[in-house]
Amino acid sequence: MSPLATPTSETETPSVSTIELGDVRIHRVMEYSDTTPMTTDVFFPGSKPEEWQRHTELLAPHHWEPDTGLTRAATQTWVLRSEGRIILIDTGAGNGKYRPLQPIWSYLNTDYLANLGAVGVRPEDVDIVANTHLHDDHVGWNTRLEGRDWVPTFPNATYLMPRRDFEYWRPENLHNTVFGRGNQNVYEDSIDPVVEAGLVQTWDESYRIDSHLRLELAPGHTPGASIIHLDSGGDRAIFAGDLLHGAIQVHEPHINSCFEEDEEGARASRARMFAHAADNNALVLPAHLPGHGAFEMRRRGSGFELTNWAPFSIT
Numbered sequence: 001m002s003p004l005a006t007p008t009s010e011t012e013t014p015s016v017s018t019i020e021l022g023d024v025r026i027h028r029v030m031e032y033s034d035t036t037p038m039t040t041d042v043f044f045p046g047s048k049p050e051e052w053q054r055h056t057e058l059l060a061p062h063h064w065e066p067d068t069g070l071t072r073a074a075t076q077t078w079v080l081r082s083e084g085r086i087i088l089i090d091t092g093a094g095n096g097k098y099r100p101l102q103p104i105w106s107y108l109n110t111d112y113l114a115n116l117g118a119v120g121v122r123p124e125d126v127d128i129v130a131n132t133h134l135h136d137d138h139v140g141w142n143t144r145l146e147g148r149d150w151v152p153t154f155p156n157a158t159y160l161m162p163r164r165d166f167e168y169w170r171p172e173n174l175h176n177t178v179f180g181r182g183n184q185n186v187y188e189d190s191i192d193p194v195v196e197a198g199l200v201q202t203w204d205e206s207y208r209i210d211s212h213l214r215l216e217l218a219p220g221h222t223p224g225a226s227i228i229h230l231d232s233g234g235d236r237a238i239f240a241g242d243l244l245h246g247a248i249q250v251h252e253p254h255i256n257s258c259f260e261e262d263e264e265g266a267r268a269s270r271a272r273m274f275a276h277a278a279d280n281n282a283l284v285l286p287a288h289l290p291g292h293g294a295f296e297m298r299r300r301g302s303g304f305e306l307t308n309w310a311p312f313s314i315t
């Protein structure tokens, strides 16, 4: 792949939204990248001020604003072209959705479909949508509003969903009303319409998409939280979904976000994924990193450190 940037947030690079790893082309398609309303202690409740201070050079200003204490985050789709097919990993929060417990995602009106078009992808061209888990900010563009109806945005795609999340988040299980988790309305507007169109395939433990790409269960953040391994021509990557929400977690992997269903499970899955990434020199592409959006890492002592940012343009 292209040379990677040095590990500070200050590095400016030319506008880059596409890289290639082996025989797979990866586009970064943004939905939203901005300062969140959450300070570090709210977004990452177990984190200490000195831990953020220790990594100021890495995190400020694109991941954390030291002056306000506010965090920054993105929602984005990793679009893959592999073996002649177009594969979307996660679909953001979507436009026009009512999220009473997550006002930041309510009634968005972004240029997401135009951004998808900018990398040459029309909705009808998409072959596979992989939702890493079924939180509201990963399934939003599964559907779009047509008149008064939510219809599949990608009518020719198979939507791959982890079975454990598919069961856990059903509205009748009442996991939707816990403060801050905000999954209310998600089935009604973003899951049920694609189920009713016959487009959903659930999977368990692991699922091979093609010879380069494999979904793997990595529970904790949610029961069905998953990652996607890329292995092609000696290049490796991990699309990490929500196994981490901030770059600080590479250096301080005990820190969880405020959105974990199972705190210990989240730490265990993150540790396993980090070890694999470090030992295999894999590019890590989480769902929510702003800035360069992805990175490489290595072991350092008993922990890890971020070594390089990906060459994607800063957001």
Ligand SMILES: [Zn+2]
Pocket (backbone or CB within 6 Å): 135, 137, 138, 242, 287, 288
């Ligand atoms: Zn998320």
